[in-house]
Amino acid sequence: MIKGLSKKEKLLQIAARHFSKHGYEGVSLDAIAKEVGITKAAIYYHFKDKEALYEAVLLFRLENLIVHIKASITAEEPEEKLRQYIESFGAFLEEYPCFAAILAHEFADDGKHMSEKAVQTLAQPLGTLTAILNEGIDQGVFTIQNPFAVQLMIVSSFVLHQTTAGLRKRVAHYVQEFAVTPEPDIKDLAKTLATKIIKAIRKEQ
Amino acid sequence: MIKGLSKKEKLLQIAARHFSKHGYEGVSLDAIAKEVGITKAAIYYHFKDKEALYEAVLLFRLENLIVHIKASITAEEPEEKLRQYIESFGAFLEEYPCFAAILAHEFADDGKHMSEKAVQTLAQPLGTLTAILNEGIDQGVFTIQNPFAVQLMIVSSFVLHQTTAGLRKRVAHYVQEFAVTPEPDIKDLAKTLATKIIKAIRKEQ
DNA sequence: CTATCCTTACCTGTCGTTAAGTAAGTATAT
DNA sequence: ATATACTTACTTAACGACAGGTAAGGATAG
Numbered sequence: 001m002i003k004g005l006s007k008k009e010k011l012l013q014i015a016a017r018h019f020s021k022h023g024y025e026g027v028s029l030d031a032i033a034k035e036v037g038i039t040k041a042a043i044y045y046h047f048k049d050k051e052a053l054y055e056a057v058l059l060f061r062l063e064n065l066i067v068h069i070k071a072s073i074t075a076e077e078p079e080e081k082l083r084q085y086i087e088s089f090g091a092f093l094e095e096y097p098c099f100a101a102i103l104a105h106e107f108a109d110d111g112k113h114m115s116e117k118a119v120q121t122l123a124q125p126l127g128t129l130t131a132i133l134n135e136g137i138d139q140g141v142f143t144i145q146n147p148f149a150v151q152l153m154i155v156s157s158f159v160l161h162q163t164t165a166g167l168r169k170r171v172a173h174y175v176q177e178f179a180v181t182p183e184p185d186i187k188d189l190a191k192t193l194a195t196k197i198i199k200a201i202r203k204e205q
Numbered sequence: 206m207i208k209g210l211s212k213k214e215k216l217l218q219i220a221a222r223h224f225s226k227h228g229y230e231g232v233s234l235d236a237i238a239k240e241v242g243i244t245k246a247a248i249y250y251h252f253k254d255k256e257a258l259y260e261a262v263l264l265f266r267l268e269n270l271i272v273h274i275k276a277s278i279t280a281e282e283p284e285e286k287l288r289q290y291i292e293s294f295g296a297f298l299e300e301y302p303c304f305a306a307i308l309a310h311e312f313a314d315d316g317k318h319m320s321e322k323a324v325q326t327l328a329q330p331l332g333t334l335t336a337i338l339n340e341g342i343d344q345g346v347f348t349i350q351n352p353f354a355v356q357l358m359i360v361s362s363f364v365l366h367q368t369t370a371g372l373r374k375r376v377a378h379y380v381q382e383f384a385v386t387p388e389p390d391i392k393d394l395a396k397t398l399a400t401k402i403i404k405a406i407r408k409e410q
Numbered sequence: 411c412t413a414t415c416c417t418t419a420c421c422t423g424t425c426g427t428t429a430a431g432t433a434a435g436t437a438t439a440t
Numbered sequence: 441a442t443a444t445a446c447t448t449a450c451t452t453a454a455c456g457a458c459a460g461g462t463a464a465g466g467a468t469a470g
Contacts, residue, residue: 007449023314025231029426033433035352042450051425052293087350102312107365108306109228111372119372123379126271129381146389148373149362149397157354162313167316167324174328177335177352192354200405212415233459237442247416255460412469417466424459436447 008046011036016057020101020187024054024113039147055115058106061099062121069090069125074171077200078136085129087154090190093162100162107159126151150201154193161189213251216241221262227319260320263311266304267326273297274330276392283341284407288399290334295395298367305367312364316358319405331356348408353403355406359398366394 014035018027029050033040072088075081077134093100106114114122129151136142144150168183184192223232232410234255238245252258277293280286298305311319319327334356341347349355375386389397 007370010279015395019412022230023228025227025308026314028424029294038449039451040426041452045449049267055348061240091214093421101257101313105228105310105400107369108309108313109226109231109371110368110370111375114375115373116375119375124375126376127380127382132387134217134382146393146397149394149401153358153364153401156365157357160361160365161357163315164312167312167319170316170321171328171331174325175332175335177339178334184353188351193358196354196358196402196405200401204245235458236463243415244417245460246418249461250415412470414468414470415468418464419462420464421462422460423452424447425457426455426459428455430451431453432451434448434450438443438445440441440443 002021007036007038011038011043011088012057012060013047015053016061016098019054019057019105020098023105027117047082051113054113058102058114058118059121061096062118063095064096066124069070072185073128078132078139078141079198081132082136082198085132086194086197087190090158094156094186096110097162100159102157104163107156129154142201143202144201150197153197157193158189161186212241212243216243216248216251217262217265220258221266221303221307224262224310225303230247237336251292253353253368256318259318260323263307263319266301266307268283268321269301270297271326271329274333278333283337283344283346284403286337287341287403290337291399291402294359295391296365299391305364309364309368312361334359335364346408347406349406355402358402362394362398363391366391
């Protein structure tokens, strides 16, 4: 406890990085243990099995996310709420890039490794977004045929932006037009996304 | 050759499904071979190794995609071109849902398993989209600070829509508002996406 | 006879998981 | 104060299952 982190906290942190880089199935407990500086069996002292370790990593960040988003939404009008939601979501993923990659892997295989509790926890921030969109529709400031498509645009853009930096760089090498445009950081992206999405769904009087 | 598919074609098709469900690392050649009805060693007769099999699967669909998109874009004006691009991209992913999932996995781990040639091939349809956006900007019909964000919205929304059907259903169980809205199929999504994105980037006179 | 297309049998390495053991620390009883 | 009992936080060593990969040989068709 004199050091900043206990072994268990260090384990969780390093595990998060491994899961983010290789996905659930691609991660080896040997590799994690080696980096933490313990043996693989020691992981089984702290967690029941690989699944339990993974769930701890996932739930930890998901719960952080809920708190972070709730604290960021202070406005009254749906339009401003939506802007705050988008920007706080972006800021969170910037702070924890590992979490974005874990979500990306989870989305890619349809939540295969998510426990029911993890799904339930993920549902909370998504529910908040849905509520904002519905509120806007009810108040007549948004027109959305399909709130779900709007959600997908927001969440998927952020998550994949955070994970595909290297790939985009490789692709850019073969696309002349790409090279001209500078890569936006996630805060620029959040601003652009918020502006574009609000413009797209705003009901004109 | 009397049957519709040669063993090699069947192998490619089943491999595609396996890679789409489990990602590169999660796939076992034994499992693929078993389903094809051959032994694992037979795979090594057709392909040098696991990587080569994977690349064949990926390149095959990527080349399909290029042809499909090129054939779909017939309009002259950037706005209509963009609509055609979005809708043909959506239609292609609907026809080959495995491909969407493979892309999703590849995006999640930053193209780790993509060869240089695969990256180059992926660059083509993305280049087409970039060109459409740039053309619109040049002609003064689009205002986009950041074409890249628009690309990300289109591609990521489609890909993750195709892969996360099961997860969305599970999440919906915990979000009351979700249940009300019916799930759009990908063609609805493509239409919504095209309309919203064009509205978002259209320059008003 | 020969090339194509496969099978059998096997190797090596790594995976998640477990059993068993241990050094160090804490709590309690005397 | 000290012996005893128990917990915490690991290690060592091994398990069976399965991974990707290969060498050698057999079947089949032209």
